[in-house]
Amino acid sequence: MRSCLSPKNNSVAGKAGQAGFTLFELAVAVSVIAVLATMLLSRLVAYQHEAERVAVQQTVLALRAGLRMKVLELYAADRQNALPALAGQNPFDWLAEKPPNYLGEYAAPELEKLPQRHWFFDRSNAELIYVLNRGNTFGLGRSELLQFKVSLRQASATRAQPSTPVDAPEVALIQLGDAGGLK
Numbered sequence: 001m002r003s004c005l006s007p008k009n010n011s012v013a014g015k016a017g018q019a020g021f022t023l024f025e026l027a028v029a030v031s032v033i034a035v036l037a038t039m040l041l042s043r044l045v046a047y048q049h050e051a052e053r054v055a056v057q058q059t060v061l062a063l064r065a066g067l068r069m070k071v072l073e074l075y076a077a078d079r080q081n082a083l084p085a086l087a088g089q090n091p092f093d094w095l096a097e098k099p100p101n102y103l104g105e106y107a108a109p110e111l112e113k114l115p116q117r118h119w120f121f122d123r124s125n126a127e128l129i130y131v132l133n134r135g136n137t138f139g140l141g142r143s144e145l146l147q148f149k150v151s152l153r154q155a156s157a158t159r160a161q162p163s164t165p166v167d168a169p170e171v172a173l174i175q176l177g178d179a180g181g182l183k
Helices: 007-017 023-076 080-088
Strands: 102-106 118-122 127-134 142-154 169-176
Touching: 023 080, 023 127, 023 142, 023 169, 080 142, 080 169
Parallel strands: 102 118
Antiparallel strands: 118 127, 127 142, 142 169
């Protein structure tokens, strides 16, 4: 005897069984997407930290150039005796334009209330401070501080340039500590 089912009915029944994903296929697809998303987020965080590092370095280079200009200005005006006063000044005052993430001067700053990724000048220590954004992924924020200070040192006779007197002090914007790996 022949089967009562026609070939047409068998093909429809076969397609109906393959209409969706199995639970295992769905779990594999979701796992692959989760791994790719995690890799993307970790790369984005790394790029954010690198962008922040470069922005800080550019600002520090601009501040050092401003300091050099101020020193040269004092030498040109024959006011080398005013060089020690540079140690207590705010280096952002030497720039033609302050960056948008500069908060200003504080006498006694409350660091936990200050926003991350911003500069400020601590008048009590005459230090320029940048609040780094570290580990802020998924709300686990913690801050590190980059601290800079204008330093005066007596130039040695061997390091003095021919155009400057041997007893003229060297003036430099130096980084205190090694947080953030910037120099």
